[in-house]
Amino acid sequence: MTAITPLITLSQRRFELTARRPRELFVPLITPILFALVIAPALKVALHTGSAYESFVAVGTIGLLIPLTTMFSGLSVIVDRESAQRELLAAPVPRPFLVLGNLAVALAVTAFQVVALLGFALARGIDFHAGLAGLGWFLPAAVLFAVGMYGAAEALAGRVPRQEEYIARVPAIAIVPWFIAGALFPITALPSFLTWIARFLPLTHGLALMRYGLLGDSSGLHDIWGSGSSTSMALLSLAVVALFALVLTVGSIRVFNRTAVK
Amino acid sequence: MIEVEQLSKVYPGGVEAVAGIDFQVGPGEVFGLLGPNGAGKSTTIGVLTTTILPTGGTARVGGFDVVRQPLAARRVSSVVFQEPVVDRSLIGRRNLEIHASLWQVEPRAAKTRIAELTDALGIAALVDRPVSGYSGGERRRLELARALVSSPSVLFLDEPTVGLDPRIRQELLEIVGRLAEQAELTILLTTHYLDEAERLADRVAVMHEGRIVALDRPERLRRRLGRELVELKVRNDLGIALNALRERGIAGDDAFAIGSTLTIPLHDLTAHRAIDTINELGLASSISAREPTLDDVYVQLTGARLAAAA
Numbered sequence: 001m002t003a004i005t006p007l008i009t010l011s012q013r014r015f016e017l018t019a020r021r022p023r024e025l026f027v028p029l030i031t032p033i034l035f036a037l038v039i040a041p042a043l044k045v046a047l048h049t050g051s052a053y054e055s056f057v058a059v060g061t062i063g064l065l066i067p068l069t070t071m072f073s074g075l076s077v078i079v080d081r082e083s084a085q086r087e088l089l090a091a092p093v094p095r096p097f098l099v100l101g102n103l104a105v106a107l108a109v110t111a112f113q114v115v116a117l118l119g120f121a122l123a124r125g126i127d128f129h130a131g132l133a134g135l136g137w138f139l140p141a142a143v144l145f146a147v148g149m150y151g152a153a154e155a156l157a158g159r160v161p162r163q164e165e166y167i168a169r170v171p172a173i174a175i176v177p178w179f180i181a182g183a184l185f186p187i188t189a190l191p192s193f194l195t196w197i198a199r200f201l202p203l204t205h206g207l208a209l210m211r212y213g214l215l216g217d218s219s220g221l222h223d224i225w226g227s228g229s230s231t232s233m234a235l236l237s238l239a240v241v242a243l244f245a246l247v248l249t250v251g252s253i254r255v256f257n258r259t260a261v262k
Numbered sequence: 263m264i265e266v267e268q269l270s271k272v273y274p275g276g277v278e279a280v281a282g283i284d285f286q287v288g289p290g291e292v293f294g295l296l297g298p299n300g301a302g303k304s305t306t307i308g309v310l311t312t313t314i315l316p317t318g319g320t321a322r323v324g325g326f327d328v329v330r331q332p333l334a335a336r337r338v339s340s341v342v343f344q345e346p347v348v349d350r351s352l353i354g355r356r357n358l359e360i361h362a363s364l365w366q367v368e369p370r371a372a373k374t375r376i377a378e379l380t381d382a383l384g385i386a387a388l389v390d391r392p393v394s395g396y397s398g399g400e401r402r403r404l405e406l407a408r409a410l411v412s413s414p415s416v417l418f419l420d421e422p423t424v425g426l427d428p429r430i431r432q433e434l435l436e437i438v439g440r441l442a443e444q445a446e447l448t449i450l451l452t453t454h455y456l457d458e459a460e461r462l463a464d465r466v467a468v469m470h471e472g473r474i475v476a477l478d479r480p481e482r483l484r485r486r487l488g489r490e491l492v493e494l495k496v497r498n499d500l501g502i503a504l505n506a507l508r509e510r511g512i513a514g515d516d517a518f519a520i521g522s523t524l525t526i527p528l529h530d531l532t533a534h535r536a537i538d539t540i541n542e543l544g545l546a547s548s549i550s551a552r553e554p555t556l557d558d559v560y561v562q563l564t565g566a567r568l569a570a571a572a
Contacts, residue, residue: 009363013349020351084357086347087408090311091364092337262273262314 006093010101028068029113032061036121055215058121060183062114063207066146067174069113073106074153078163089260096253099154106150130214137234138213144245145206151248158255177203188223199224202244205237263289263416263448268319271305279305281472292442294463295452301469303452307420311341324415339416340409344424354389354404358411365412379407399430419451456556470564487527487554492536494546496522503545512536518562
């Protein structure tokens with residue numbers, strides 16, 4: 001028994017509860033896979049774009065998949081509140097472990113889904129040319145963005161009393177930013193005020209980093225930062241996503257403590 | 263094992279749920295916290311289990327301050343909550359194993375303990391089924407087993423029989439009664455069922471509007487009202503009847519009324535003599551004599567019938 005044993009137990013519990021509801025694993029996959037495999041190829045034909053566009057959109061759909069999956073994971077916090085949360089609060093474990101245990105499983109589920117999406121895309125013939133260095137940008141960007149989004153989900157779940165109210169807020173948090181963060185087209189194609197707003201969205205930075213990592217395409221980073229070396233712009237964007245993850249995680253723990261302990 | 267001093271809790275908005283209460287519970291003691299809904303019992307348990315922060319005073323569980331040493335206080339205690347608090351989609355055994363692991367019970371010891379407890383509580387046959395299929399009584403027994411897996415020094419039972427049918431309630435009370443015989447286990451039981459408190463508790467505290475209005479052994483609380491009391495339905499004005507009975511030396515200052523029912527504790531008088539006098543005065547449409555109960559103590563202290571207020 002170590003100090004980390006309770007955290008492992010909390011993650012195992014969350015995983016077992018998630019595994020009993022397979023829809024939590026597969027439902028968030030449906031829309032992004034439709035985008036990557038059906039809508040992107042259709043747009044390619046309709047707009048007479050090249051195969052690079054399919055790759056562009058395939059990475060862009062990760063920017064939809066991560067928010068959807070993490071927001072779905074946040075629902076379990078509300079379910080817990082109506083079931084075993086009081087038992088967990090009475091347990092001799094630091095309360096942040098209750099949030100971190102959920103986060104670990106949300107990350108695992110998200111990773112499974114991102115790998116599935118990329119697998120489907122590769123099978124469909126969509127091209128990625130990522131080396132080890134590229135993965136070195138892609139993975140931290142995806143993980144940190146998922147951590148931040150889970151923080152948002154946990155904080156929202158802590159503040160709304162019912163599942164219906166939670167679900168009503170999901171589109172504004174998970175879907176609206178996706179349309180202006182450069183998922184389907186470069187942010188410079190937006191009206192200029194929206195381009196400026198997009199530059200402040202963590203998702204814009206996450207997507208630019210993921211494309212830089214998976215496709216070697218730094219145009220998204222240039223659209224955000226202007227000129228500069230690709231590496232320094234990538235580092236700046238990584239810092240933005242890391243800050244997003246840190247602030248949302250700390251914030252979600254604070255919200256949890258405030259709402260769970262009266 | 264439990265020490266509470268000047269404990270208070272004022273919720274945002276100014277609602278004073280607990281207003282400076284004091285009590286101590288010794289090792290191996292079963293302590294009942296009585297009172298209707300809103301009396302402050304659940305807030306007190308919430309503070310002791312560290313899910314509610316007090317706004318004043320101190321509370322210690324197993325020697326650990328619940329505000330400054332919450333992890334240590336939680337490590338020595340377990341709770342059975344008023345409402346179902348289980349993972350319904352998991353099997354019963356998994357619920358028990360998770361508790362054991364969170365309380366850092368060694369896996370081998372946990373396995374043995376789970377086998378002992380599920381046998382003792384009569385749930386061994388269903389512990390490998392999902393909890394969603396359990397009846398209310400079975401789930402309650404599972405929750406009790408779960409609370410005991412970590413061999414706590416202090417067990418909090420927050421209205422454990424609420425919502426159970428009478429037969430299951432009796433079964434559960436028997437189980438808790440057996441637990442109460444274990445010298446090493448201290449139990450704090452909240453309830454608004456007076457018979458539960460009388461049956462199980464060594465001492466009871468009666469809470470009313472956030473305060474403890476009486477604290478003693480159940481029989482000593484009852485004895486405050488004498489060996490017997492008479493209860494009469496008054497025909498006309500209650501005040502006139504009470505004055506008449508006081509003049510005749512039947513009623514004392516501790517007589518109390520709910521509606522048109524007047525209850526008179528008899529300290530030195532016999533019920534026979536009191537009833538004769540009441541009949542002589544023609545005050546009552548019905549009269550009965552009986553031994554005092556904790557409910558009478560509660561009514562006398564608070565002016566409200568506990569069951570009605572609950």
